Amino acid sequence: MEIRDVTADDLDAVLDSRKRAFGPLPASSVEPWRAMVTPSLAEGRYLGVFDGGRLIGTSRINSYDQWWHGRPLSMGGVASVTVAPEERGRGVGRFLMRGTIERCAELGHVASALYPATTPLYRSLGWEHAGARSRVTLPAEALRTLGARDGGVKLRRMGPDDAPEVRSVLERVYAATRASGPLGWEERITRQWLSDEDDFAYLADDGFVVYRWHDGDIDVENLVAGSEATARALWSLVGTASSMATTVTAAVEPDDPVLWLLRERSYDSVKQTRWMFRLIDLAAAVGLRGYPAAISAETVVEVDDPQCPANSGTWRLSISAGAGTATAVTAAPGGEVPRLTIGGMSALFAGVPTSTLRRAGLLAGGTPGADELLGTAFAARPYMLDYF
Template identity: 55%
Template sequence: MDIRDLTPDDLDDVFDLRKRSFGPIAPADGERWRRVVLPDLSEGRYLGVLDGGRLVAAARLRPFTQWWHGRPQPMSGVAAVTVSPEDRGRGVGGRLMRAVVERGKALGDAVSVLFPATTAIYRGVGYEHAGARHTVRLPAESLRGIRPSGQVKLRRMGPDDAAELVSVLHRVHGAARSSGPVSWDERTWSGWLANEDDFLYLADDGYAIYRWQGDGTMEVESLLAASTQTLRALWSLVGSASTIAREVVAPVAPDDPVLWLLHERTAERVHQERWMFRVLDVAAAVERRGFPAHVSCEAVVTVDDPIGGGGTYRLEVSGGSGTATPVSGPLGVTLSVNGLSALYAGIPVQTLRLSGLMSGDDRYDQALEAAFAAKPYMLDSF
């Protein structure tokens, strides 16, 4: 079997794989998908496995920005991992995912995320459980009770507002010291903002994207704000549909402020879609991550990464930044790449030790937990 970059000539075969893996796709959606993936093909972000010239598997590495403790960095979002039904169980998926990890490194990304359909194959190449995308169902009437607390200028968005939207996203997640959320690039946002069925509103420090889902449900695609006034104005805007809509479905952070603006909170219906995370380059990932400004510490960690990039490092964190310098000598804390990825995402040290993802010297445990403390979540699915 051979692994190579896919080209536009392969798209019919890729489309067939997607149908066999994810179900039928409407013709209009298929044409939209073809247009969206073309730039990824030219950038080496779509890989295929071929057996005698026949495409048997494929995976796409989508370019995202991801925030960790409020600091943005480029991230490879692995999507559309497909294996032909007749070729499953032959180790094709594992071989493809090893190539995906290597390609992510070659593209210069230090971290990667995916939403798993099955866990084992991804754990086998170093991805580990990190967080969830939380989707909550709220009575539309409860949002109607959120009243604006000041004058907020809202305007409708379109494709030409992509750059400003990205700028707002950076400011909001930076101010909130968010960990986990992602954003598409301007090119992709321009495409999303052209959807005529979406209601798109932009403020100086926030935005809302929502739509009718049918059956009396309003679906919020994304809603973020950096100030109380804008937060209230945007959720009030969504809630104004409560005379028609019965429910609002929205992705939210686990501690999203809108949940504290509701007059009543009793039983909430929350759906969690789990996502997995992987460190691709230890030194670059630590350098690009944000850390709590009050934490100052150091630790020696040894990382076992069978796909390359492991070794022993001295981690130093101070003033909100960190470094990982290769060193020789005592092993210190020992982590599989799965364990390091979970630690990076804020999973508690005791959880890592009890699950076998961390072992060795425990003198650095409190320092590592304080440095990497985070509540990772995701607002977008891909």
């Protein structure tokens, strides 16, 4: 077996592999799929496992910014992972994902995330469960009546040329809300997304919404709002479909303001799709992440990462004034220090509580004081609005 970049000549085989893994694409979706993936070929973002010239596995690495406590870092979103059915069970997936980790590093991504079809393979290579994409179903009529209290929010239709403004909105809102987990996309991808004629998109100064009709109801693909007035305006706009649609299903934050804006709320109908996270360059990721500005702390941890040896060793973590550093040290300074696999360190980075990590066997050694310090510094409630 060998791993090499997928080329345009391989796309028919890639499509066949994709159909066998995920089911057939509608005929109308084949050309848009080709248009979407073709730019990734020249960028070295589509990998194939070949055996004697025959394609037997694939993975694609999407380029994202991912915000962590309000600061973006470069994240490789792993998607389209396939292994030919007749080749499963002989290590193709593991071989492929080891190559995917190496390629993420070569592309400059300091972290990686994916939506797993199965946990054991990815966990064995360092990804760990970190957050979720939460989809809530709400009554359309309840949204219609929200309205904007001050009535001063101006909304306009949004199209492909608004891609830079979408980026600007995301940067401002995610920084202000200290968001952890949500994604920003390349302008090319944003333009393509906003070109879909089946989507309806509206823009405000500090927010936007993209939604579509689905089986007679409304499906909100993305809604971001930086203020109460904008949240009310965007959600009530979606709710104006209530004369035809009974429900609105939307991807939301764990503590999305819409759940506090609704007049009535007794239970939430929420479906979660879990995603996994992995640090590719530990030191760079720690340096790019944001942290609570009031925290000033320093501690030492030991990390083991067989796939990325540069992440292994003893690290001094220093947090101050909202910024952090990870500095390699030759030995731990006296006393037992917290020990983590790279999966445990990735989960800690993503805000999984130290009490959870310890009871799950992902954190060992150290002291209660170190646990509390680490848990406070890396506290987060990570989420994604997008599925890839």
